[in-house]
Amino acid sequence: MPQTRLDTARILDARQVIDPVFLGSPLYRCEALEPALGCAVSIKLETANPVRSFKxxxxxxxxxxxxxxxxxxxxxxxxxxxxxxxxxxxxxxxxxxxxxxxxxxxxxxxxxxxxxxxxxxxxxxxxxxxxxxxxxxxxxxxxxxxEDSLDIETCEGAATIGLELVESATSFDTVLIALGGGALATGVGHVLKERAPEVEVVCVQPLGAPAMTHSWHGRRVVSTDSAETIADGVAGRHPVPAVLDDLLLVADDAVLVREASIVAGMRMLLDHAGLVVEPSAALGVAAVLEDRDRFAGRHVVTIVCGSNVDPGAYHRWVGTAADRTA
Amino acid sequence: MPQTRLDTARILDARQVIDPVFLGSPLYRCEALEPALGCAVSIKLETANPVRSFKxxxxxxxxxxxxxxxxxxxxxxxxxxxxxxxxxxxxxxxxxxxxxxxxxxxxxxxxxxxxxxxxxxxxxxxxxxxxxxxxxxxxxxxxxxxEDSLDIETCEGAATIGLELVESATSFDTVLIALGGGALATGVGHVLKERAPEVEVVCVQPLGAPAMTHSWHGRRVVSTDSAETIADGVAGRHPVPAVLDDLLLVADDAVLVREASIVAGMRMLLDHAGLVVEPSAALGVAAVLEDRDRFAGRHVVTIVCGSNVDPGAYHRWVGTAADRTA
Incomplete structure (x- = not known):
């Protein structure tokens, strides 16, 4: 059982406090994504609620x-x-x-x-x-x-997603989690490591905003001078030490992905899953795109964590189906 | 209690048979849509599942x-x-x-x-x-x-959406339901009229495929020679008599909307709700757009019934944010 700051009893209690509109979000196989990704893919959809994100x-x-x-x-x-x-x-x-x-x-x-x-x-x-x-x-x-990620409530709130994953009838090998400040990753990771330790917890961060990933690999806080990514939801530069400590206990890996892969992931989620997502929510798909061999034949869950995008920017990134088939 | 072919006890039992991945779909207020529509809007989202529709x-x-x-x-x-x-x-x-x-x-x-x-x-x-x-x-x-709509299972399966609506903590005035063969409308309508008869059941069909709406108003089956609409999911021409009989018992109104309104509804759901939907799923929003006064100040639920679109066709209909702001 990971000795993080999080407490599973409190996470269970949290479900009595959180408005039910944010709980029990959809979790489903998306087979249309699978030929291109080379693995079984399930989506945990955190966008179908009044604020369009898991926060x-x-x-x-x-x-x-x-x-x-x-x-x-x-x-x-x-x-x-x-x-x-x-x-x-x-x-x-x-x-x-x-x-x-x-x-x-x-x-x-x-x-x-x-x-x-x-x-x-x-x-x-x-x-x-x-x-x-x-x-x-x-x-x-x-x-x-x-304070996002530092405040335990932000982590334990996110951790309720982890409960929903372990309680589902679906079995899976890997959960891909967008990594920014670390609330989502430590929250979901805590529950998975306690309740389903065989499931691999893989955090995904943009190459242009790699502070927490570098910190995880170095086992010490690494700040960066800049954060250059379209994935605004995960663009921090100064990891919080206590959150890093927790992340070291629950993450099996932390990987970095290129901006082009994030955009490709957004496109795939649009074309094959019918989902408009913000860049942070495409990090999981981006990670598979960058390392198909690693995930080949496995069953991955990707948490689609938000869909708040400016329509104009979204179009510039993703283009149109007509552009892509032209 | 409406004397339709449907049976509420069977509908309750149906939930033990249907794979849970299709049940308990999101129901949430979408305030970003409300300024343009002039009423409170909740979305019942039937697209976040392995087949991207309620069927x-x-x-x-x-x-x-x-x-x-x-x-x-x-x-x-x-x-x-x-x-x-x-x-x-x-x-x-x-x-x-x-x-x-x-x-x-x-x-x-x-x-x-x-x-x-x-x-x-x-x-x-x-x-x-x-x-x-x-x-x-x-x-x-x-x-x-x-046979869709004729077979009672197709209606009673759809009716489980009605149970989820009446069991929710949200109270609402009107439910807008896409009308094609009538399975969704008679299913959801049956449960609403039995459990929440004060809620208005409004069916919405494309002007170009109006057979069931004409039949409902005329209280007899009216077939049409053609069905011309982009809303392929509701483009029938020959209503089934038994389904019309049920619809007459549970619908408060059936309205027709123009193709341009369906497209405008799809655009609004994309820009303000971040949802890619197929044309049938935009019928409810289209109905509000065509008659804002009728729904002013009310709380409507619109069932977003499917998201299976060809990316190319979708783009031709909806255009891009850039097109719209140009």
């Missing part, structure tokens, strides 16, 4: 905790999905939510954060600049800073 | 019945979704499945039917020609003809 599993826990304590305010830094989820969870519980984001964040995500009633503050610079500003607001105003 | 809820019942009786063969006519679903359900139970389809059917659907191991026979002419040929095969070979 609300965690923010439901955070918001519930705050509301229970009578703390009416929270702030977070977000590339968009955490902010949208915290706004949704906070609104339902009467919380006053501030989201700090890079002004280069995905427009569709920023619009949804505003529409959900949160205060949105934009900063110049990247996600790390937003993290600094959010921390400053929390310090000055004395309000709760919600 | 397997019915074919699971049919295939299970046949397997239980030791009948090893079945044939159906299909525009694609029923065939794909019957192929999937039959394969899992060792049945020999033949699907007859128009050679003008959606290529993506035909490819999936073949990939699932069914025998595919193409006929010239439209879906009604396929129905005739399937009946002939059944007669000559003495095998079970699976």
């Amino acid at each position: 609300a599993r965690g923010t439901e826990l955070v918001a519930s905790l705050l509301a229970g304590r009578g703390e009416p305010r929270a702030v977070c830094a977000s590339a968009g999905n955490l902010g949208q989820a915290l706004a949704w969870s906070g609104r339902g519980r009467g919380l006053d939510v501030t989201v700090v984001a890079s002004r280069f964040a995905t427009v569709a995500k920023l619009e949804r954060i505003r529409a959900l009633g949160a205060r949105l503050e934009l900063v110049d610079g990247d996600h790390e600049a937003a993290r600094e500003r959010a921390a400053e607001i929390a310090r000055c105003d004395g309000i709760r800073l919600v | 397997a809820r019915g074919t699971e019942l049919v295939a299970s019945l046949l397997a239980g009786r030791g009948e090893p063969r079945a044939v159906c006519a299909s525009a694609g979704n029923l065939g794909q679903a019957l192929a999937w359900s039959g394969r899992g139970r060792g049945l020999d499945v033949t699907v007859v389809a128009s050679r003008f059917a959606t290529v993506a659907k035909l490819e999936r039917i073949r990939a699932l191991g069914a025998r595919l026979e193409l006929v010239d002419g439209d879906h009604e020609a396929a129905r005739e040929r399937a009946a002939e095969i059944a007669r000559c070979d003495g095998i079970r003809l699976v």
